[in-house]
Amino acid sequence: MTGPLQGVKVIDLSRVLAGPYCTMLLGDMGAEVIKIESVDYGDETRGWGPPFVEGESAYYLCANRNKQGITLNLKSKKGIEILRKLVSDADVVVQNFKLGTLERLGFGYKEMKKINEGIILASISGFGSTGSYSHLPGYDYIVQAMSGLMSITGEIEAQPAKVGVAIADVLTGLFTCIGILGAIQHRSRTGEGQEVDISLFDSQLASLVNVASNYLCSGQIPERLGNAHPNIVPYQVFTASDGDFIIAVGNDQQYRKLAILLEDEKLLTEKYQTNSSRLQNKIELIKIIAARIKTKSRADWKQLLDEAGIPNGPIYNVKEALESGQAKSRDMVVKIKHPTITDLKLVGSPLKFSKTPVKMDCHPPLHSEHTEAVLLKLGYSLLEIKKMKQDQII
Numbered sequence: 001m002t003g004p005l006q007g008v009k010v011i012d013l014s015r016v017l018a019g020p021y022c023t024m025l026l027g028d029m030g031a032e033v034i035k036i037e038s039v040d041y042g043d044e045t046r047g048w049g050p051p052f053v054e055g056e057s058a059y060y061l062c063a064n065r066n067k068q069g070i071t072l073n074l075k076s077k078k079g080i081e082i083l084r085k086l087v088s089d090a091d092v093v094v095q096n097f098k099l100g101t102l103e104r105l106g107f108g109y110k111e112m113k114k115i116n117e118g119i120i121l122a123s124i125s126g127f128g129s130t131g132s133y134s135h136l137p138g139y140d141y142i143v144q145a146m147s148g149l150m151s152i153t154g155e156i157e158a159q160p161a162k163v164g165v166a167i168a169d170v171l172t173g174l175f176t177c178i179g180i181l182g183a184i185q186h187r188s189r190t191g192e193g194q195e196v197d198i199s200l201f202d203s204q205l206a207s208l209v210n211v212a213s214n215y216l217c218s219g220q221i222p223e224r225l226g227n228a229h230p231n232i233v234p235y236q237v238f239t240a241s242d243g244d245f246i247i248a249v250g251n252d253q254q255y256r257k258l259a260i261l262l263e264d265e266k267l268l269t270e271k272y273q274t275n276s277s278r279l280q281n282k283i284e285l286i287k288i289i290a291a292r293i294k295t296k297s298r299a300d301w302k303q304l305l306d307e308a309g310i311p312n313g314p315i316y317n318v319k320e321a322l323e324s325g326q327a328k329s330r331d332m333v334v335k336i337k338h339p340t341i342t343d344l345k346l347v348g349s350p351l352k353f354s355k356t357p358v359k360m361d362c363h364p365p366l367h368s369e370h371t372e373a374v375l376l377k378l379g380y381s382l383l384e385i386k387k388m389k390q391d392q393i394i
Helices: 018-028 077-088 109-115 140-146 167-190 200-206 209-218 252-262 275-280 282-293 298-308 318-322 325-329 371-377 382-390
Strands: 009-012 032-037 068-071 092-095 120-125 194-199 235-240 243-248 312-314 333-336 344-347
Touching: 009 018, 009 077, 018 032, 018 092, 018 120, 018 167, 032 077, 068 371, 077 109, 092 167, 109 120, 120 167, 140 167, 140 200, 167 194, 167 200, 194 200, 235 282, 235 298, 243 298, 252 275, 252 282, 252 298, 275 282, 298 312, 371 382
Parallel strands: 009 032, 009 092, 032 068, 092 120, 120 194
Antiparallel strands: 235 243, 243 312, 333 344
16 A cells, blocks of 8 residues: 555755654655755754764654655755756655745746746745745744744743744644645646745744634733633643642533532532633632642542543653553554664654555655665766765765
């Protein structure tokens, strides 16, 4: 069985996280992905450590499987010639150069279209190709701040906080992948390629979902709520006699079950019966619930809440999450063969297809690992390849 994107060829000119994460997903689904890096140092994330495993950074490894890796000096005429050949029979190009860089190289969308009428160019940037911020570089941390995300993340009395991973980059990678799939579908109907313009800023704004909608509908500026929810109560962290866990009551029926389980008549009064009334009386309600939760251990509450059908869960650290039985049953940690790393483990794919399963049979490439093989397929001789290495074109 082959992946759903078998036969799709992707030229990956991106680096760091958003672009590489997108192209890794495409590669997971069976696309042929050729990752192009600079001759000298390559993708910046190769140096983002420790930790390193046999010289490879954990950061680089997380977003670059299922790709062929080549190096190319795009400041040379020969390098541009090779890129033209790669683009000529490609389906998709993904890039995250600074605004205008690709055009200066002679590879803007209009120029690419002359080489390949059906090409899909996915351009990733911090703020998009238009607007007063379009010239600014794209950094996840800055975008988390400027998108409003940090203003709603963290404890009420503390500093605004960023999310613990580069979430704007990850979301942008996902939106770019979705955009590419939509462009491929459009081309299958019309034969037309197009440019897909995706920014970290737009992606993070779109991901504010209900919080953004709350503001647009009410005019009230959302504030930080710590681990509480702006629209649902009770939906937060509680402290049992031996530590913290989460209770997430999603509807009034679940709340009534919780109130009965906690055995406090005050919880069954009229002012707590609907989510809207609970939200209005949140402070006093949480005090009552918190006091009851402290009387038993997390294990005791887990059993009681599960039996009552009330959503709840432990707060795992990363080790506990990755080594959980659920993660194992879903193949969310996979082993991949690597030429230098004896026991390479990577996070698996969340994509589960019944007919075209994801395959992860190609390790994140070493710097320039597949340059010779790719150039041979393009028709260059071994002698020409040797000369290009001497001239630092590859």
